[in-house]
Amino acid sequence: MAARGWALLGKHQVSALVATGVDFGVMIALVELLRLSPVLATVLGALSGAVTNFTLGRSWTFAAKEGAPAGQAMRYLVVSAASLGWNALGVHVGVKLGVPYVAARVVVAILISFLWNFPLHRYFVFKEARHR
Numbered sequence: 001m002a003a004r005g006w007a008l009l010g011k012h013q014v015s016a017l018v019a020t021g022v023d024f025g026v027m028i029a030l031v032e033l034l035r036l037s038p039v040l041a042t043v044l045g046a047l048s049g050a051v052t053n054f055t056l057g058r059s060w061t062f063a064a065k066e067g068a069p070a071g072q073a074m075r076y077l078v079v080s081a082a083s084l085g086w087n088a089l090g091v092h093v094g095v096k097l098g099v100p101y102v103a104a105r106v107v108v109a110i111l112i113s114f115l116w117n118f119p120l121h122r123y124f125v126f127k128e129a130r131h132r
Contacts, residue, residue, distance in 0.1 A: 008061065012118050015056035020109060023049025027105065038101035042091045043084060050080040053117075062126035075125040079117065086112050 027045030030036040036044075054076045058064050064072060087108055094104025 008122060009118060011061040012057070012121065013113070015053055015061045016113050016117065018056060019049040019053035022052045023109075024102070024105065028102070031101070038095060039088055039092055042088050042101075042105060046080075046084045046087050050076070050084070054080075057121055057126060062121065064126035067126065072125055076121075079120045079125055083112055083117055086116065 023045040025045075026048045027038075027041045030041035030044055031038055054073065057076075058067075058069070058072060087105070090108030090112075091101055091104050094108065095101050099107075
């Protein structure tokens with residue numbers, strides 16, 4: 001991976017960590033304070049984190065502000081919907097296997113970030129920024 005690729009990966013991971021903080025904070029609060037199921041709380045947390053991540057991705061990580069925001073948002077929605085499904089499925093499987101929901105979510109979130117979110121954000125969602 002070229003230097004620009006490594007820099008983007010680093011910025012993506014910082015953005016992902018911030019978004020994950022929002023995601024996990026919402027998820028844990030919903031489970032512990034409102035007693036929602038871990039799977040539903042995962043969905044709602046992931047939605048909150050997605051809004052945070054899109055905003056950071058557009059403005060900072062990929063600096064894709066010149067691209068059409070509606071198009072980026074629609075592509076991001078597609079990628080995030082699949083990511084949400086992967087996260088919910090991973091937590092469901094982990095909890096069924098007896099893994100604490102937070103631990104299951106951490107493992108699943110890391111895998112999805114590197115294998116799904118980064119490549120699709122870079123080459124699909126914010127693709128306009130690659131041509132600068």
